[in-house]
Amino acid sequence: MKKFLAFLALSMLAMTVIGAQTSEVESALKRYAELRPGEKDLAMYRIDWAPSLEEAQSRALKENRPVFLVIIHAKYGDLSSGHC
Amino acid sequence: MVSLLRPFIAASWHGHRNDPDLPDAVRTVWREKFGRQSGNGPGLRGKQSNVDLAVLDAKGNLVHWFDGFRRMGGQSFPNGQRHESLGDYTARELQKATAELHLAGTPTEEHPLKLPDPGRSGMRVFISLLEERMRAYRAPVVEAVNLTRNDWKPLAYPDREKNIEASLLKKWLSQVYPPGVMERTDPQTKQVYRISRIKGNLTLEPAGTFNNMRYALLTGRIILTDEGPDDFSYEGDIEIVLTYSKTRSMPQSLRGIFDGIYPRYNPTNRSFREIPLQAAFEALPMVDKNP
Numbered sequence: 001m002k003k004f005l006a007f008l009a010l011s012m013l014a015m016t017v018i019g020a021q022t023s024e025v026e027s028a029l030k031r032y033a034e035l036r037p038g039e040k041d042l043a044m045y046r047i048d049w050a051p052s053l054e055e056a057q058s059r060a061l062k063e064n065r066p067v068f069l070v071i072i073h074a075k076y077g078d079l080s081s082g083h084c
Numbered sequence: 085m086v087s088l089l090r091p092f093i094a095a096s097w098h099g100h101r102n103d104p105d106l107p108d109a110v111r112t113v114w115r116e117k118f119g120r121q122s123g124n125g126p127g128l129r130g131k132q133s134n135v136d137l138a139v140l141d142a143k144g145n146l147v148h149w150f151d152g153f154r155r156m157g158g159q160s161f162p163n164g165q166r167h168e169s170l171g172d173y174t175a176r177e178l179q180k181a182t183a184e185l186h187l188a189g190t191p192t193e194e195h196p197l198k199l200p201d202p203g204r205s206g207m208r209v210f211i212s213l214l215e216e217r218m219r220a221y222r223a224p225v226v227e228a229v230n231l232t233r234n235d236w237k238p239l240a241y242p243d244r245e246k247n248i249e250a251s252l253l254k255k256w257l258s259q260v261y262p263p264g265v266m267e268r269t270d271p272q273t274k275q276v277y278r279i280s281r282i283k284g285n286l287t288l289e290p291a292g293t294f295n296n297m298r299y300a301l302l303t304g305r306i307i308l309t310d311e312g313p314d315d316f317s318y319e320g321d322i323e324i325v326l327t328y329s330k331t332r333s334m335p336q337s338l339r340g341i342f343d344g345i346y347p348r349y350n351p352t353n354r355s356f357r358e359i360p361l362q363a364a365f366e367a368l369p370m371v372d373k374n375p
Contacts, residue, residue, distance in 0.1 A: 024301055028324065028341075031323060032340055035212075035362050036210060037210050037364070039197055041224055042197060042199065044086070045198055046086050046197050046198075047089050047092075047094045047195065048089075048093050049094045049095070049096075050094065052097075055095070060093050060140070060144070061142055061143065063093070064190065065092065065093055065191070066141055066142060066190070067092060067093050067094070067095060067140040068092035068095075069137070069140060070097070070135065071097055071110050071113060072097070072134060072135055073098075073099075073101075074098050074099075075098070075273075
């Protein structure tokens, strides 16, 4: 009987642990869903960026489209990748 | 704003006025900008930012340009307005340009969302600095990190709880930094200091099974230090869910977050302000289902 009760207690403990872990996983995934930007927040990545001005102008000529140029007066900066 | 840019091909360029190879459009913009004593437009009072926006036609001719940040006195806002958002200002200037362009026939449909590609086994990191005083910094930046099988080995399925030194995950954890903040730069090279050290004793533990998928949780606090000379550091907590098949030890997917504080230096009053810095991590392919 003692062995059975010990087994029962351990089983219940294991179930509690598994339940707690599942809840922790759910909680972590919920936080991820909250912090992961949605499509609206990522609108900058819907702009048709070219990797360089040269490529933008080459494509513009072929596709008969205008160029929107961001000029940063600094030693570095690449707005297309979000690095100002 | 993004919809106004649909007809355009966008590009970013950076440099200085004395660069020998200035593109023609940039040369023209800066000649006009710096040639004007009063700056760009009425009410500017000589103030100007280091960002200019220019529109070129398909043949590369400069059609219109304007300072990236409005610097007008209140009397200069259109229609007697007392305020104008940066977005409205940019849209208004863009409309001036499009009025001069012949855009009939150029595409106006929405472009697909193109996030940086980390490759099949790589990681995407979405970072946001929740700066109230500069809302542009809140816009998420997406970093893509290519990872090899060796990079994933520390995260092999744990049969029992184990500790992992955060430095083993430096390749992707080091992407957690505020990309739009330029204060932490090398005074000589003007390059942003990269993260050189990551410390933290993380816990990786099994977290149950669901739908034939095994789960594990990676949690703990990490401290990131950049390569500057003053041991500048910031820290935060990570909470990450990994999934594994029943037969393989390498992770099938990873999703999680960093939630920390970035101490931003204010040179005006020589003090630090604590600004929330958050990131979401995700590794592809996302093949699992929620537990």
